[in-house]
Structure formats: C-alpha cells, structure tokens
Amino acid sequence: MKRVYAKEDVCIGCRLCEIACVVEHSESKNAIRTYKTEVPRPVARNVVEERGPLTFSVNCRHCDEPLCVAVCIAGAMVKDEESGVVRHNEEKCVGCWSCVMICPYGVIKMKPAAKKVSKCDLCNGRTMPACVQACPNRAIVYEER
Amino acid sequence: MEHVIIGNGAAAIGAVEGIREIDKASPVTIVSAEPYRAYGRPLIANLLSGKIVEADIYYRADDFYEARGVKLLLGEKAARIDVEKKRVVLESGKAVSFGRLLIATGGIPFIPPIKGGEGSSIYTFTTLDDAKNLEALPGKVERVVVIGGGLIGLKAAESLHDRGIKVTVVELADRILSSAFDREAGDIVEKRLKEIGIEIVLENSVKEIVRAKGRIKAVILNNGEQYECGAVVIAIGVIPNKAIVEGTGIMTNRGILADGNMQTSVPGIYAAGDVAEAPDLLLGQKRVAPIWPNAYLQGRYAGLNMAGAKKPYRGGVAMNSIEFYGIPTVSMGISNPPDEGYVVRAVYEPKKNLYRKIVLKGHRLVGAVLVGQIQRAGVLTGLMTGRTNVESFEEELLNGEFGFASMPPDVRKKILAENR
Numbered sequence: 001m002k003r004v005y006a007k008e009d010v011c012i013g014c015r016l017c018e019i020a021c022v023v024e025h026s027e028s029k030n031a032i033r034t035y036k037t038e039v040p041r042p043v044a045r046n047v048v049e050e051r052g053p054l055t056f057s058v059n060c061r062h063c064d065e066p067l068c069v070a071v072c073i074a075g076a077m078v079k080d081e082e083s084g085v086v087r088h089n090e091e092k093c094v095g096c097w098s099c100v101m102i103c104p105y106g107v108i109k110m111k112p113a114a115k116k117v118s119k120c121d122l123c124n125g126r127t128m129p130a131c132v133q134a135c136p137n138r139a140i141v142y143e144e145r
Numbered sequence: 146m147e148h149v150i151i152g153n154g155a156a157a158i159g160a161v162e163g164i165r166e167i168d169k170a171s172p173v174t175i176v177s178a179e180p181y182r183a184y185g186r187p188l189i190a191n192l193l194s195g196k197i198v199e200a201d202i203y204y205r206a207d208d209f210y211e212a213r214g215v216k217l218l219l220g221e222k223a224a225r226i227d228v229e230k231k232r233v234v235l236e237s238g239k240a241v242s243f244g245r246l247l248i249a250t251g252g253i254p255f256i257p258p259i260k261g262g263e264g265s266s267i268y269t270f271t272t273l274d275d276a277k278n279l280e281a282l283p284g285k286v287e288r289v290v291v292i293g294g295g296l297i298g299l300k301a302a303e304s305l306h307d308r309g310i311k312v313t314v315v316e317l318a319d320r321i322l323s324s325a326f327d328r329e330a331g332d333i334v335e336k337r338l339k340e341i342g343i344e345i346v347l348e349n350s351v352k353e354i355v356r357a358k359g360r361i362k363a364v365i366l367n368n369g370e371q372y373e374c375g376a377v378v379i380a381i382g383v384i385p386n387k388a389i390v391e392g393t394g395i396m397t398n399r400g401i402l403a404d405g406n407m408q409t410s411v412p413g414i415y416a417a418g419d420v421a422e423a424p425d426l427l428l429g430q431k432r433v434a435p436i437w438p439n440a441y442l443q444g445r446y447a448g449l450n451m452a453g454a455k456k457p458y459r460g461g462v463a464m465n466s467i468e469f470y471g472i473p474t475v476s477m478g479i480s481n482p483p484d485e486g487y488v489v490r491a492v493y494e495p496k497k498n499l500y501r502k503i504v505l506k507g508h509r510l511v512g513a514v515l516v517g518q519i520q521r522a523g524v525l526t527g528l529m530t531g532r533t534n535v536e537s538f539e540e541e542l543l544n545g546e547f548g549f550a551s552m553p554p555d556v557r558k559k560i561l562a563e564n565r
Contacts, residue, residue, distance in 0.1 A: 003564065047521070051550035058549060063565040067523075070159070070445065071438045073185035075204030092201065094191055097519060101466040101475050102438060104527025104565065106548060110520050112473075145564065 001084035002144050004046075004059035004120070004129060011139035013055030018044035020134030024123055043109045045120040046131055057131065057140050060107045060120035062086045068099035068108060068119075088119045146171050148451055149233055149241050151223045151389065152249030153177035154186060155437050156418030156444030158205060160247050163448025165213050171452070173215045174241055176233060180220040181273055182210065187437065189276035193304035202273065223250075228393050228411055245413050245451040248390065248401060249444060252383030252419035252435050261354030266361045266376040270301040271383060279378070283308040286375035290314075290364045292351050294321035296467055298380030299334070302343050303469065305378075313344040313372050315351055315364070324382075325465045326476045329493050329500050330516045334469050337498065341470050346370075351377070383435050385420040398422050400433040405457035407447035415451055417443035426460035426530060427478050427511050434463050462530055466519070472498050473519045478512035478529050479504050487511070492543050501543055508536035518545045527560065 019031060025042040026034035034041065047058045062079075066086045069077045076092035077099060079085075095115030099108045109118045123129045132142040148164055150157045153175050164173055184202040191197045210217045222236040232242045254269040256262070266286075269275050282289065282305065291302045294316030302312045314321070320331035321338075335345055346366065353365040354377055363373045385400035396402045396410035400422035407415045407423060417423070418440035425432045439461035446458035464477040482489060482504050491502035497517065503525075504512030510528045524547065528535060533556060535542065541551035549557045 006561070047548070049548045049550035054550055056550070058561070061564055065565060067438075067565075070441045073187045073204065073437055074201070075185070075206075092204075094188065094197065094201075095468070096187065097466040097468065097473055097475070097522075098437065099523075100519060101464055101477065101522045102526050103523035104531075104560070106521030106524040108523070110473075112471075 001062065002142050003061055004057075004122075004132060004140055004142050005145065006056040006058065007139050007141065008054065008056035010137050011056045012137065013048065013050055014136065015048050016134045016136060017046055017057050017131035017140055018048055020130040021045050021120075024126075024130035040111075040114070043111060043118050045107075045109060045118055047107055047109075058105055058107055059131070059140070060086065061105060062120075062122065067102040067104070071098040071102050073098060083125070085122050086119070087121055088117065090116050090118070093117055146244035147242060148173045148245050148247070149243035150175045150247045150249055151177075151233060152247075152251055152418065152420075153179060153181075153183050153217075153219070154249060154251050154418060155183075155440040156249035156251075156421075156447070157247070158183050159441040159444025160249065160417065160448035160451070161210075161213055161215055163445040163454075164452045165448075167449060167452035167454050171244075173213070174218065174243075175210070175215055176218045176221050176223050176235065176241060178220070178222040179272060179274070182217070182219070184273055186271070187300075189270065189273055190300040190304045192273075193276045193279055193301075194307035196307075223389055226389060226393050226395075226414070228395070228414070231413070245415065247415045247417060247444070247447050247451060248409070248420060249416070249418045249440075249447075250386040250389060250420045253386045254379060255382045255384045256379050257381065259351055259354055261356050261361075264356060264359055264361075267354070268376060268378045270297055270378055270380055279305065282310060282376055287311060288313065288372070288374040289376045289378060290351065290372055290374040291378045291380055293380035293382065294318070294323075294345065294347075295380065295382065296322065296325060296465060297383070298378070299338070299469065300467070301378045301380055302338070306341065306343050311342075311344075313346060313374070314338075315346045315349055315366065315372075317348070317350045319348050321345060321347070325463070325480065326474065327481050327502065327514055329491070329495070329502070330474060330476070330514050333495055333498050333500060333516050334472065334474065336495070337470050337472050346372075383419060385422070385433055387420050398431070402431060403443070403447075405460070406450040406455075407443055407458060408450065415447040417447040424458070424460035426462050434461055436463060436465060438464060459530070462526070464526065466522075472517060475513070475515040475519045475522045477514075477522070477526055478510075479506075480512050480514050482506075482512065490539070490543055499545075501545060503542045505535070505539060508534050508539070510535050510542065513542075521548055524548060531560070533560075
C-alpha cells in the first residue's frame with residue numbers, strides 16, 4: 001500500500017504538514033477558524049522532529065502487522081483489511097496508552113485530558129493525505145515502497 | 146484440520162485471527178469456561194469504576210466469531226485433554242475432537258490460606274464476573290481491604306475508591322508495584338494514591354480476617370494492627386491455569402512450556418497467553434509473562450503455526466502501561482536488573498512526578514521505566530525489540546523528548562526505512 005515517508009534532507013521544518021493535519025481533522029476544515037475557535041483543537045497526527053538544522057516528519061506506517069492493533073484492549077484500533085489503513089475509533093478508546101507504549105515509530109499521539117489517543121487515518125480515503133499535499137518542497141511523499 | 150482453542154481471552158482472539166489469516170476454511174472451535182464473548186480483561190477496572198458500561202468491554206465486533214466461522218462453546222469448562230484420542234473432554238460430558246489444539250486458559254488468582262478466608266465477601270479481580278460481584282459493594286460496604294499492591298490490587302483499589310469506598314491496600318514488600326516497576330516509580334504512584342485518599346500499608350500482610358456471624362468485620366495484620374472492613378479483595382498475583390494438562394505428558398514448569406512456534410512438548414498442541422511459559426526476547430529463556438501484548442501475540446503466532454505458516458515468534462518483552470490518577474506509567478523489559486551486569490541510568494524528579502530510567506546491557510537497551518512522561522515510549526520499545534546497538538546515543542535515551550532525531554543518521558534511517 002501507499003505510505004507516507006519523509007525526506008529529512010529536504011525538510012525545512014515549516015510544520016505546514018502539522019497545520020494541514022489539524023485542519024483536515026477539524027470541524028470547519030478552515031485553518032483560521034480551526035485555530036481561533038475550535039476547542040479542543042485537533043492534534044496533529046504526525047510528529048515533526050527537530051534538532052538543530054535537522055527536521056523531518058514521522059508518520060504512521062499503517063503496518064502490515066500493526067502492534068497497536070495487537071495491544072489494544074478496547075478494540076479501538078483496527079486494521080482495515082481492504083485499504084490497509086490502521087484506523088482508530090476514539091469512541092472506544094479508554095486511554096490505556098498501550099499503543100503509545102508499543103508503536104515503534106512513536107506516532108500515536110496522546111490527548112491526556114480526553115484520555116484518548118489520536119492517530120493518522122491517511123485522511124480517510126483522500127487521494128493525497130493533507131500533510132503531503134501541504135508540504136511545500138515534497139519533504140513528505142505518499143508512495144508505494 | 147479442526148482447530149480447537151481452550152480459552153477466550155486475548156491469546157484465543159489472537160489465535161483465531163492468526164489461523165484465519167492462513168486458513169479460511171478449517172473448523173475452529175472455542176471452549177470457554179466464562180459465559181462471555183471476548184472482553185478486554187483490563188477493562189474490568191474501568192467498568193467497576195463506572196468509566197465504561199458493560200457493552201464497551203467487548204472489544205471485537207458482535208459478529209466476530211460468526212464472520213470467521215468460529216464455533217463458540219461458552220460456559221463450558223474443559224475438564225481434560227485426551228492426547229491419544231485427540232479430544233478435549235468437557236465437564237458437561239461433551240467431547241470436542243481436535244486436529245490442532247491451543248491451550249489458552251490464562252491465569253488464576255493465587256489465594257493463600259488465611260484464617261477467616263473461607264466464606265463470603267472475599268473477592269478476586271481478574272474476570273468480568275469479579276467486577277460484577279464487586280459491583281454489589283458500593284452502598285453496602287464502607288471499607289475494603291485489598292491484599293496486594295501490584296497492578297491488579299491497585300486497579301481494584303482505584304476502582305473501588307472511585308465508587309466511594311474507603312480502601313486500604315496491604316502490601317508485603319516495602320513498596321508497591323514491586324514486580325513490574327521499581328522503587329522510584331512505586332514511590333511516585335504511592336504518593337499519588339495517598340493524596341487521592343487510598344490508604345497504603347507496606348511490609349505487612351493479613352494474618353486473619355475477623356468475622357462476626359459470618360460477616361467480615363476487620364482484618365488483623367501481622368504486626369497486630371486491626372483494620373475495619375466489610376470485604377477483602379485478594380490480589381497477590383496470578384498463576385498459570387495449567388491444571389488441565391496434568392497427566393497428559395505435556396511438559397510444564399511454572400507454566401506450560403512452549404517453543405518458538407508456541408507448540409508444547411506434544412506435537413499439535415500449542416499454548417499461549419498467561420498459561421504459557423514461552424521464550425522471552427531479552428532474557429534468552431522462557432518465562433511466564435501474564436500481560437496482554439504477549440498473550441495476543443503468542444496467540445497470534447500459535448494460530449499462524451497451527452494453520453501451517455511455520456512462522457516462529459521472536460519472543461515477547463514484558464511491558465505494562467498503566468495510569469494512576471493522571472500519572473501515566475510504562476515499564477518495559479528488565480525494569481529491575483538482577484545483577485551487576487547491567488548499566489542503569491535514571492532521571493528522578495519526584496516533586497514533578499517525573500521519572501525516566503533506562504537499563505542497558507552490552508550497549509543494548511533491555512529495560513525502561515517511565516513515569517509522568519510516556520509519549521513516544523514505543524520508540525524505546527522498538528530499540529529494545531530490534532536489539533539496536535545504542536552505544537553512540539545512550540545519554541539521549543534519558544531525554545523525555547527522545548526520538549529519531551536523537552539517533553545517529555544511519556540508525557535512524559535504517560529504522561525509518563523499514564515497513565513492518
């Protein structure tokens with residue numbers, strides 16, 4: 001399946017991918033409204049790492065054998081057999097953090113106040129995930145590897 | 146080839162999913178003593194505390210078994226295994242024939258003999274029925290004594306406290322969470338639980354349960370102190386529920402011994418989950434590790450191999466993620482190193498409820514304890530299970546913000562290039 005990969009050599013750390021993710025998963029789908037009025041604001045579902053001049057995004061890999069699904073005690077994490085997308089159902093999530101403990105990419109985001117996690121859904125069938133589309137210099141790509 | 150699974154917990158569900166990945170057609174039968182379809186066992190704490198309702202505890206779709214062609218025999222206790230005739234005899238007198246068998250009978254609470262321990266109002270806390278039984282306490286009982294300050298005991302204490310019951314935890318060791326966590330983590334959690342109002346008594350045990358007209362009135366501790374209570378929860382630990390293999394020739398130690406394919410000493414018979422003693426990735430030997438991730442993954446690999454996939458399991462790593470009143474904690478791998486052969490580094494800020502410890506052996510990460518800040522803990526788990534040499538970035542592992550940017554480019558790129 002197509003997955004999101006980062007190219008650290010060309011990432012400039014603008015974090016537009018995070019903003020695109022937040023907006024995509026907002027109520028209004030409008031950047032200004034999302035950031036000004038939406039409470040709680042959605043969290044970005046990728047992780048932008050930064051260290052000196054080095055920056056890159058880490059995204060969910062929608063693993064073939066997803067450990068987050070294996071360890072989920074609430075059945076909130078499901079691998080969609082057809083699309084391959086690892087989906088998370090926040091309704092069912094109890095915030096046990098087991099998936100946070102086991103995801104080797106560290107891309108499951110905690111929302112401590114809500115006692116829920118949040119993760120990438122590949123923008124639910126969008127042809128191009130919002131983060132990839134927003135990247136000004138193609139430092140994240142969506143492709144088959 | 147008829148697949149039969151004894152048990153219906155995480156290992157059994159992993160096995161069904163593993164079997165069906167390879168073999169869509171062969172009959173699969175589950176024999177389960179509990180009368181419920183699979184439920185998230187750790188969620189009994191959420192249920193008792195009132196955070197979820199019973200419908201939320203069932204973690205697979207309503208049609209899970211039906212959709213996979215699994216025959217479900219609920220409320221049927223397996224009495225014995227006839228290895229020669231390849232069948233499981235049930236207590237009801239029925240028998241189920243198998244081609245391949247998985248024993249996933251889980252663990253049972255260890256209950257020591259205590260004076261006054263026979264009779265009503267003694268509870269354990271490992272099953273949905275236990276949670277339902279404890280449901281009867283709020284409103285009827287003012288105080289409860291929990292024997293055992295491990296994960297199960299503390300979750301029972303927390304749930305009962307949330308329901309307005311005054312709880313005293315009595316722990317034999319000099320700290321709570323002594324097996325899965327370490328002193329510093331135990332201290333932070335202990336402090337938090339006390340702040341909330343849960344009483345904790347260390348280095349002590351219950352000598353006697355005092356009854357009047359059969360009803361529990363108090364417990365007497367070894368030092369003679371008396372604590373009034375109306376019920377007692379025993380949560381000292383779980384032991385493998387392996388009685389079913391007695392006399393079968395299936396080899397056991399603490400648990401039922403299983404190899405890398407999760408097969409027991411008898412070909413065609415597999416074991417997984419809390420009942421199994423199977424290879425541990427870090428220890429290089431077999432152990433009983435009664436935790437959900439191991440149970441599910443062992444079950445899954447048992448299932449794959451039962452269906453003929455010839456896919457050995459690399460072995461599990463002990464790990465626990467558990468939160469106590471806003472303080473998340475994670476322990477993984479060897480959290481209490483047994484000897485001098487390990488290097489331990491830690492940052493401990495008890496006032497901020499923060500703690501981060503890493504355990505190294507031969508420049509490999511083999512254990513970690515995280516309290517307060519656990520985000521991206523899985524990156525450490527990945528280094529541990531990947532047996533990554535961390536020599537060049539050992540110091541970085543202590544940083545709460547640790548991530549791929551903290552690793553040298555070659556290490557980082559290798560991990561991020563892999564799909565799993």
